[in-house]
Amino acid sequence: MLQINNLWKSYGDQIVLERIHTEVQAGDFVTMVGASGCGKSTFLKMLLGTEVPSKGQILLDGQPLAAEPDADRGIVFQQYSVFPHLSVLDNVIIACAFSQSPWTGWLGRTRKAAARQAAEAMLDKVGLSHALQRYPHELSGGMKQRLAIAQALMLKPRILLLDEPFGALDPGIRADMHELVLGLWREHQLTVFMVTHDLKEAFYLGTRLWVFDKVRHDPQAPHRYGASLTYDLDINRKRGSDLQGAALLKDIQARTAPTVALAG
Amino acid sequence: MLQINNLWKSYGDQIVLERIHTEVQAGDFVTMVGASGCGKSTFLKMLLGTEVPSKGQILLDGQPLAAEPDADRGIVFQQYSVFPHLSVLDNVIIACAFSQSPWTGWLGRTRKAAARQAAEAMLDKVGLSHALQRYPHELSGGMKQRLAIAQALMLKPRILLLDEPFGALDPGIRADMHELVLGLWREHQLTVFMVTHDLKEAFYLGTRLWVFDKVRHDPQAPHRYGASLTYDLDINRKRGSDLQGAALLKDIQARTAPTVALAG
């Protein structure tokens, strides 16, 4: 579905990403790890359309990707993802409102009632039906992320982008969220790209694990070379049971340390 | 060294802590866990002197504890612990300056030179000697906490209070910090109180583990009863190897969930 041809990205004379070639099939769950600052978020931004590749192309179904965000691609950030001035319910209803009347964001009575029903159903799925009238500041971190996910899934985007969505959550809540995301991924047959700092999480959730790292180094001018895709692993869905050899894991850990490590 | 007699603390008609009796010996490393909001920070604040017990006493060497913070008790918070307007070196030098001239915080030339030497030595110990002239905003989270610890240890306080000092750190860095704190604790023979959300950390670091929990419940009026010390475990220093029975651990986890969990 997605085809990425010789993608480069640089800011000024700092090359962030270089020579990325890959293809992604509909339904893939791609988890992405790499040292801090290596360009994972930048890559997501290019998929999203808020950054433009410096060289190369991203093709969606053979067509160049739209150069600005649209309803095809949903996103969940680590923070700030929800609208603070709207209640939980309105935060989801507005997703329908925006998609149905892009110019004003207003819905008539009947369409509003329909949107409300759909929103309530979605919130039920993410376990927020007891908090419909609360405002985001009254929610815990986990509840906020569940709301953000509900928002993003409302329009059934073909591609879902997640940038460290669970980084700020407690371990217990994180586990719940994993189940939620996997459930929704299966049900809606999404294509998911997820950045994480937690290798274990990456192995657990993904069907493919991408590791970003620099292949070339110039100690005098570290900005001369950018990171590329150094590993692209197919992960057996019987998760965790058959990790691909301790050596590989150690290698990945060493390259991406100190910011990525098996939690605990 | 410390004696705590029938300690109660309430805010208005909300009882936070009740009936805490215990004694702490010099050199103890007390780690404290408990559900969010159960009063761990409040307990530390009373040890620190920024909150006053509503009932009961805390005796230090038989004398009531001073009712405001002083140089006997060092503290490291989860955040905001260092002075943003001072370089790393000055952040530590100011500790000497405050203790030597409490009124103005100014040191003469000679005393300043001595303070500078001592500060450099301490920063070397926490591994910050390469960053002496940097400002806190130029440091990573782990470096900031190391700086805060160096600051707190500069005056060799008898008691060191740590309130979730590593909560904001990545797992890899967290492990380094554990070694650092254990080393300093041994070397300076400190008495340490540390709050954490990570049970594994609590077992790993402490010589005593305290669990805060409510013993009495009134479902109609949850604020009627406060938390108390429900477990006070002596932990064998051969850490981790002989955890006190899986059953106990499970029990503690269940009581303090969802905010405390074995990370990962």
Add this chain to the structure above:
Amino acid sequence: DTKKDFNVCWSIYVGWMPWGYMKDHGIIKKWADKYGISIDVTQINDYVESINQYTAGGFDACAMTNMDALTIPAAGGVDSTALIVGDFSNGNDGVVLKGKDKLTDIKGQNVNLVELSVSHYLLARALETVGMKESDVTVVNTSDADMVAAYSTPDVTATVTWNPLLSTITQMPDSHLVFDSSKIPGEIIDLMVANTQTLKDNPDFGKALVGAWYETMALMSDPGPDGQAAREAMATASGTDLFGFESQLETTRMFYTPQAALGLTRDAELKATMQHVAEFSYEHGLLGDGAPNAGFIGVETPTGIYGSDSNVKLRFDPTYMQMAADKQL
């Protein structure tokens, strides 16, 4: 009690420009030195503020008009003496209509002027001459600093003001001067007013001021190059040029000699003028809430006292001007 240091204030107006000139050219210092005192002359841009400062005791003497002397310091209980009668307005204040050329056309219009000032008084006197009352027009208080700009808007159709604003306004297209102070000569008088008690305790202060004033008057009225230089300096200080300044002087009856000033002071008309002023002020509540009638505050003139002789607060005293006339300073 006697003292050595005195403060005098004045504000920018054609008849008072000599005070600035005296300060800049050392004339005031010369006369103060002669009597062994010091006099500090301060220019204040806001006329009302200068009188307020004098009334509150911040200055020993201040340049003001006869009406303001009555309504501000005198009504405020500060016994004041008109030390120098400098000039009277002889066309320097006027009523201007836009698009109309008869005073009677003013009926029903909004009239922009500085409320409760001599302009207001002039309007009242003008209306009297055509048998109208103040209630026939609507007075809109307008600050003098903004008068010219205000007049150039279509909203303003009638105004009462003084020079140099007046001449700027009458030069604008379709403006007609329908009444001016030359029709009520000697009623709007520009004075140097001093605190009576201070003057009594320190006659040298009065002598120095009067001496300096008439020396400057002689210079100012000199048709030769010295006089022209002096007038030119005053012109620039007031923000205009020699031509503009002299055209303002034309509508001002300056008393260049003490004799001329004494003429007005000793005229019985002065008492009648002050009665007019007092009555106007009383009607507008300027004499204070406690005033039972227009004569509540006594005004002493050489020809007699107007109003209450037990509450004399404003005195026209010819003594010092007479000394100047007699060349005894």
Add this chain to the structure above:
Amino acid sequence: MKRMINLRPDRSWRMMLTLLPFALLLLVYILSSDARLALNPNDKLLPSFAQFASTMQQMVFEPSKRTGELLFWQDTFSSLQRLGLGILIAATLGLVIGLLTGALPLVSAAFSPLLTVVSLIPPMALLPILFIVFGLGELSKVVLIVIGIFPFIARDIQKRAQEIPAEQLVKSQTLGAATPAILLRVLLPQLMPRLIDAVRLSLGAGWLFLIAAEAIASTDGLGYRIFLVRRYLSMDVILPYVAWITLLAFLVDWLLAWANRRLYPWYHQGGL
């Protein structure tokens, strides 16, 4: 003995301490006033409280001889009307300009520098041009207030709009929203409480410009009265009027703060 920094007065002490400086100021006033009145019973600069009472009694309760109005209420009403209208317009204008320049890079490129320059021009100095354009009536007074404060509000709102996390804008776009919908449904509602804060900050300037405007050409209003009676130094009118203006300013500020808390609870409790 605790450190000074740790000493907190309890309720009754706090009350005492609060009243103390006011009481002292009052005392100083009474003593100075008495001293001046002893020297000159007609002194107008610092009237006694009896004088205040009788003057204000007249202005508040007795119809004016000239116009038949209760002057005090008439003045208050006119001034509040002008101020209210001026602030309303300035707030609306500031909100629109701030929103557009804050959210749309193109509009910002065109108008931000102009806005900066406009905000630096002292409006008083341009009065003549204002008069020509807006006349001398009520309009020009309102316009002076508007010109005086809208640049501040607009720049504040612009900054606030830029502070709203870009993530929200991106999120809206992934939900399909076009620019107008983002402006109206995401930015505008979040800027409302910030607008109220900006208005509160600019109220002081608003009063200043109101008083200045009323000093220029007017027949009533609190500022008008103060300037009029300044002509004969009637501090028995000026001081109560100043106290009244201060009280009104306080009330308006308090009311706005209260409304803001009531209307936008999400803004105050930590925002996002």
Add this chain to the structure above:
Amino acid sequence: MKRMINLRPDRSWRMMLTLLPFALLLLVYILSSDARLALNPNDKLLPSFAQFASTMQQMVFEPSKRTGELLFWQDTFSSLQRLGLGILIAATLGLVIGLLTGALPLVSAAFSPLLTVVSLIPPMALLPILFIVFGLGELSKVVLIVIGIFPFIARDIQKRAQEIPAEQLVKSQTLGAATPAILLRVLLPQLMPRLIDAVRLSLGAGWLFLIAAEAIASTDGLGYRIFLVRRYLSMDVILPYVAWITLLAFLVDWLLAWANRRLYPWYHQGGL
């Protein structure tokens, strides 16, 4: 076509867009001026640029006949001196009061309410009393500026002092510091960049009060000159003076912003 919200002008477009409204304004001025001058060649309201040039040429380069000074520079110098002094004093006073009321609960209880009330009093209305107390010399002009802006600065600094995390104060105490040391070494240095920000915000008001003060009692200064020629409607002096004041205000603001970034890098790069 991208959404409006995503359109960013490149460098040259941005420049164009920035200049556009200024060019338009200039054009409007020239057209209006020409129209008025065609009707009445003596019109003073909107002078032509030739008139500006010749008037300013005189004021900038030719010594005044009366005093022998270059009026324009003399005015600029006097005004900047007054403004500088006034702002310096206001900033110092504001810093001290803000620091003490922000850090010490006892002082806050006594003075915060008074400060709030003082900040709401319109200073213009109290001019007579100000002048009586402080005389009419340079002092009173500086005092008007000080009274006009110090309450704002003090309240801002107070709020900022309270925003400094309590953890830092506790930490200082555990290091043995007494109150004065905490004030001097922890709070004061952190408040300095915030003070500069507060001064920048109050500069506009500072200019306003300067102009007002110079209009009342002064013999030179930018505000004085504008006041003096206003009665002749000499817009050929007023408009260039206003432009000059705007430029000066811009420069001062820019300078302060620059100094703040240079002196306190830790404040700008994320603070903590």
